[in-house]
Amino acid sequence: MKIYNTLSKKKEEFIPIEEGKVRMYVCGPTVYNLIHIGNARPMIVFDTVRRYMEHKGYAVNYVSNFTDVDDKIIKKAVEEGVEASVISTRYIAECKKDMEALNVKPATMHPLATNEIGGMLDMIRTLMEKGYAYQAEDGTVYFRTRNFREYGKLSHKNLDDLQGGNRSLLVSGENQKEDALDFVLWKPKKEGEPYWESPWCEGRPGWHIECSVMSKRYLGDEIDIHAGGEDLVFPHHENEIAQSEAANGKTFAKYWMHNAFLNIDHKKMSKSAGNFFTVRDIAGKYDLQILRFFMLSAHYRSPLNFSSELMEAAGNGYGRILNSVDNLNFLLQNASGREMTEEEKNLAKELDGFTAKFDEAMDDDFNTADAIAAIFELVKFANTHAKESSSAPFLGALKGRIVELSDICGLKVEKKEELLDGDIEELIAQRQAARKAKDFARADEIREELLNKGILLEDTREGVKWKRV
Ligand code: AMP
Numbered sequence: 001m002k003i004y005n006t007l008s009k010k011k012e013e014f015i016p017i018e019e020g021k022v023r024m025y026v027c028g029p030t031v032y033n034l035i036h037i038g039n040a041r042p043m044i045v046f047d048t049v050r051r052y053m054e055h056k057g058y059a060v061n062y063v064s065n066f067t068d069v070d071d072k073i074i075k076k077a078v079e080e081g082v083e084a085s086v087i088s089t090r091y092i093a094e095c096k097k098d099m100e101a102l103n104v105k106p107a108t109m110h111p112l113a114t115n116e117i118g119g120m121l122d123m124i125r126t127l128m129e130k131g132y133a134y135q136a137e138d139g140t141v142y143f144r145t146r147n148f149r150e151y152g153k154l155s156h157k158n159l160d161d162l163q164g165g166n167r168s169l170l171v172s173g174e175n176q177k178e179d180a181l182d183f184v185l186w187k188p189k190k191e192g193e194p195y196w197e198s199p200w201c202e203g204r205p206g207w208h209i210e211c212s213v214m215s216k217r218y219l220g221d222e223i224d225i226h227a228g229g230e231d232l233v234f235p236h237h238e239n240e241i242a243q244s245e246a247a248n249g250k251t252f253a254k255y256w257m258h259n260a261f262l263n264i265d266h267k268k269m270s271k272s273a274g275n276f277f278t279v280r281d282i283a284g285k286y287d288l289q290i291l292r293f294f295m296l297s298a299h300y301r302s303p304l305n306f307s308s309e310l311m312e313a314a315g316n317g318y319g320r321i322l323n324s325v326d327n328l329n330f331l332l333q334n335a336s337g338r339e340m341t342e343e344e345k346n347l348a349k350e351l352d353g354f355t356a357k358f359d360e361a362m363d364d365d366f367n368t369a370d371a372i373a374a375i376f377e378l379v380k381f382a383n384t385h386a387k388e389s390s391s392a393p394f395l396g397a398l399k400g401r402i403v404e405l406s407d408i409c410g411l412k413v414e415k416k417e418e419l420l421d422g423d424i425e426e427l428i429a430q431r432q433a434a435r436k437a438k439d440f441a442r443a444d445e446i447r448e449e450l451l452n453k454g455i456l457l458e459d460t461r462e463g464v465k466w467k468r469v
């Protein structure tokens with residue numbers, strides 16, 4: 001299995017630190033809003049990497065954090081007049097719902113930054129003892145970047161170029177830094193912000209330290225894969241390497257993987273630019289499995305432009321797999337349970353060829369586009385050879401193989417059971433009753449349950465309307 005490593009800028013053979021095991025850390029979202037479909041790209045991509053590794057027989061320890069202390073969370077909390085934790089708890093729950101709807105498996109562990117402050121203080125203390133950190137007059141603790149000789153090795157940047165470029169970025173208080181390249185490990189509290197006690201000042205951590213600490217705590221000093229979107233290469237991951245390797249004295253991660261952006265009109269989709277769709281927006285228009293299919297139809301290191309035309313095309317592609325499985329299910333209902341004929345046995349032997357093609361694509365730095373092409377070939381093969389006269393074991397083998405390969409991509413390919421109009425009306429009535437009783441959690445749950453089954457509710461002045469999506 002070959003993985004493109006941002007560190008070496010090459011595809012390298014994957015050799016795990018410990019045989020049969022993969023330790024993997026994926027930087028998770030900052031939780032102050034519903035996630036957008038750009039945030040969903042790393043979730044889908046690295047979930048697929050994990051699923052493929054598991055298919056290959058590895059036990060994968062997959063850790064992905066939630067950043068639950070951050071300026072944007074605090075700003076939102078002030079706007080709503082609530083504690084920051086109210087905001088982060090709400091959006092973690094929403095993010096988990098979106099992940100489930102996208103068929104992204106829960107991580108082995110989803111640590112929260114605010115639960116790991118003790119570990120952060122320990123690591124900062126170690127960095128200070130080793131001369132890699134210092135405290136400025138205003139109490140801020142900085143990482144002494146130039147002391148970490150290999151700084152820049154991930155982003156392939158030269159320290160002196162960075163120094164020149166960074167000077168113009170100086171902001172207030174930063175003039176207390178020894179060097180423009182130094183970055184914050186711990187900063188003093190501001191009025192109204194959450195804060196923690198520390199040996200230096202009451203305050204809160206800088207952003208980068210949390211990942212170094214959570215990765216160490218849940219996966220150890222050395223891990224196999226560290227991943228995230230390409231905007232994290234610099235400075236976030238570069239700073240993580242500096243902190244972890246300076247503190248632990250060991251290589252932090254062997255393979256660094258980064259997905260390219262999901263764009264809109266060929267520009268990065270981002271909250272700050274305002275050009276984004278949330279996963280929820282898309283769920284109102286498409287089956288989220290189509291979004292997953294769309295994401296995987298491109299290589300993860302290629303930029304991907306979001307458009308309704310491409311989503312239509314993805315819907316058609318995904319539909320081909322769905323229809324094939326549907327047809328096999330239909331034939332299976334009346335198929336004979338007899339043994340396979342010789343001809344069927346020979347055809348069934350050909351199925352391994354499709355798995356081999358699929359694996360070959362995935363072994364080449366997770367080329368999901370080619371892997372999906374292998375599924376299409378398999379679908380064509382199934383459509384050609386599945387007949388009314390086919391035996392149940394043969395039809396089952398065809399279906400089983402399509403489902404197995406699709407499942408490695410996290411694609412559900414059995415058609416959803418259709419809800420009858422009466423059932424929908426009944427659920428809508430239950431939702432209205434829950435709302436009346438101010439049980440909004442239950443009301444939301446029903447709305448989502450319906451959405452998952454392809455029914456979109458619209459609250460209008462004339463009452464609740466629904467449509468199939
Ligand atoms: P954030 O909440 O901004 O820290 O982002 C969480 C994850 O989503 C990070 O791995 C980002 O790199 C990734 N990400 C954010 N925007 C995009 C985008 N438009 N395309 C792909 N990945 C993105």
Ligand code: ZN
Nearest residue numbers: 027028211236
């Ligand atoms: Zn991180």
